[in-house]
Amino acid sequence: MLTLKSVDSQAKIFSQLPVHSYIDPNIFEIEKKAIFDKYPKYLGHRLMAPEHGNYQVLDALNQAAVLVNNHGKMNVLSNICRHRQALMLENKGSASHIVCPLHRWTYGLDGKLEGAPYFKENPCLNLESFPVEEIYNLIFKQTQKQTSKNIKDAMEFKELNQLLNFESYKLHSIKIDHYNFNWKTFIEVYLEDYHVWAFHPGLNNIVNCDDLTWEFKSFSSIQKVPFRNKNHAQSSPIYDIWKSKIYEQNGHNSPAFGAIWLTIYPFFMIEWYPNVIVVSHLIPDNTDQCRNIIEFYYPEETILFDQDYITAQQAAYNETALEDKIICEKMHEGRRLLFKNKQEDMGPYHEPLEDGLKHFHQWYQSEMSAYL
Ligand code: FES
Ligand SMILES: [Fe+2]
Incomplete structure (x- = not known):
């Protein structure tokens, strides 16, 4: 010993x-x-948003992005509105849509702009969706240089x-x-x-x-x-x-x-x-x-x-x-x-x-x- x-x-x-x-x-x-x-950057865990519609604003990205559960698929979306670039969601919660509080632009849980009040046509400005890799329910932002396989290998003890x-x-x-x-x-x-x-x-x-x-x-x-x-x-x-x-x-x-x-x-x-x-x-x-x-x-x-x-x-x-x-x-x-x-x-x-x-x-x- x-x-x-x-x-x-x-x-x-x-x-x-x-x-x-x-x-x-x-x-x-x-x-x-x-x-x-x-190296892939850790963003959050599936347990932050375990059910459809749950979301968690990500401190890992200075709250500029939000982890959203969309029918079981974990999306990491920009939390900055495409209209006048307002920060939208805070902390965590549950919602059927992401609605900007300023002028009520409304996005789906996949980031797609679904409504822009009083605009004659949908401006089609969707929220950026960050490429992520989910490994053992841990969500990492992908990079071009290192693949998810490496992170998975790194955990296989x-x-x-x-x-x-x-x-x-x-x-x-x-x-x-x-x-x-x-x-x-x-x-x-x-x-x-x-x-x-x-x-x-x-x-x-x-x-x-x-x-x-x-x-x-x-x-x-x-x-x-x-x-x-x-x-x-x-x-x-x-x-x-x-x-x-x-x-x-x-x-x-x-x-x-x-x-x-x-x-x-x-x-x-x-x-x-x-x-x-x-x-x-x-x-x-x-x-x-x-x-x-x-x-x-x-x-x-x-x-x-x-x-x-x-x-x-x-x-x-x-x-x-x-x-x-x-x-x-x-x-x-x-x-x-x-x-x-x-x-x-x-x-x-x-x-x-x-x-x-x-x-x-x-x-x-x-x-x-x-x-x-
Ligand atoms: S800033 Fe979001 S709707 Fe205008
Ligand atoms: Fe210590």
């Missing part, structure tokens, strides 16, 4: 990214071409059998976290478990990273950690409440796992914990800022009958997210100062706790190499 005391003996030096990768706006411009435009169908789960809520650091820093922290014992006392009492396992594909990975049955010396009051709720929901038995984290590069993540699935995707805004859009899914029974479980789980999730935010801010600030002082520095990777980080760096370097 791994012990954290063996850090030094197991550490080896690999080439991490130079500090300017996180700070230099020119690198961000290159990333747009080399990476962002190349044996560990995820049965987990990707979200069976009996419903969407509960969506939140957006805003961060003042480079997007890669977030992904790096997500892809290493070395900080869990040091920075997440609460999470560390739910999961046991001593028994962490990794699996990798060319641009994805999963990390799996068992549930920690015996209480750790460290914990947090918030996680203690969630842990007791987990036992309560599981008939006082241990759940099958503590956590499974799937990452598909560059910035799509799914997390499975006992009785909750969290889907999140990062949106880089510039070199120093990014947003994380976080969707919480629970079993329908939990949503209907156990609000306390949801409250406890979300409090725990927020505690960990806040701790991760502090880590990322400290790393970003250190790198910013090194860059400012024209200095460079790199450290070793811990094996296996930072294996995912190493894999991400190798993928990133190979994607960027043709452009640098």
